[in-house]
Amino acid sequence: GENVEQHPSTLSVQEGDSxxxxxxxxxxxxxxxxxxxxxxxxxxxxxxxxxxNVGEKKDQRIAVTLNKTAKHFSLHITETQPEDSAVYFCAAxxxxxxxxxxFGTGTRLQVTL
Amino acid sequence: SAVISQKPSRDICQRGTSLTIxxxxxxxxxxxxxxxxxxxxxxxxxxxxNQGSEATYESGFVIDKxxxxxxxxxxxxxxxxxxxxEDSSIYLCSVVYxxxxxxxxxxxxxxx
Numbered sequence: 262g263e264n265v266e267q268h269p270s271t272l273s274v275q276e277g278d279s280x281x282x283x284x285x286x287x288x289x290x291x292x293x294x295x296x297x298x299x300x301x302x303x304x305x306x307x308x309x310x311x312x313x314n315v316g317e318k319k320d321q322r323i324a325v326t327l328n329k330t331a332k333h334f335s336l337h338i339t340e341t342q343p344e345d346s347a348v349y350f351c352a353a354x355x356x357x358x359x360x361x362x363x364f365g366t367g368t369r370l371q372v373t374l
Numbered sequence: 375s376a377v378i379s380q381k382p383s384r385d386i387c388q389r390g391t392s393l394t395i396x397x398x399x400x401x402x403x404x405x406x407x408x409x410x411x412x413x414x415x416x417x418x419x420x421x422x423x424n425q426g427s428e429a430t431y432e433s434g435f436v437i438d439k440x441x442x443x444x445x446x447x448x449x450x451x452x453x454x455x456x457x458x459x460e461d462s463s464i465y466l467c468s469v470v471y472x473x474x475x476x477x478x479x480x481x482x483x484x485x486x
Contacts, residue, residue: 262433295475302479302480303479303480304378304466304468304476304477304478304479304480305417305466305475305477306477307474307475307476310474350416350417358470358473359468359470359473359474359475360405360407360422360470360475361407361419361422362407362417362419362475363419364416364417364418365416366415366416367415367416
């Protein structure tokens, strides 16, 4: 089955700096790659996603890039703010949608003042 | 968006007992999913709850341990049976609504 690795496990940045989180996946047939933000005591919430026919997608301060050849995708957060502090998960799916997701191991992002 | 209500939000249970977790969504959805998130770790898919048919379980999860019901398009239950301390986790319900996944807030289960 699919396996998703995520790095780093923890990341501390100063407010205003950029944060980059990287994931690799094993199954070349995976075609949907969402990123989720999970705050304490809450379920994951989608922040951005990308499909395999797209190389990059941006939404304000958040961007995701996908390299299908290398089977990796990355989350980029610019101009980080304290409210960006949370655990971030990447995921992959073979279904083309958010069905049956395989999650990465998570990155705890801390944005310091 | 889809709003998911999950109950209970947390529980402490004795080993050997069973707990049923309820998931209610405010929209009709074809598929509902149950995930397990062990403390400080990632989410692992337990099963897909299909309306009108039996649930589909992922490798490592069996129906006898995690029976699932899906009586209609807005509701599902997951039962954790014959619990042991290793079952202590957060259990999350998820739905896919218009291609996006939405998650409940989770049920934090502690087995003592």
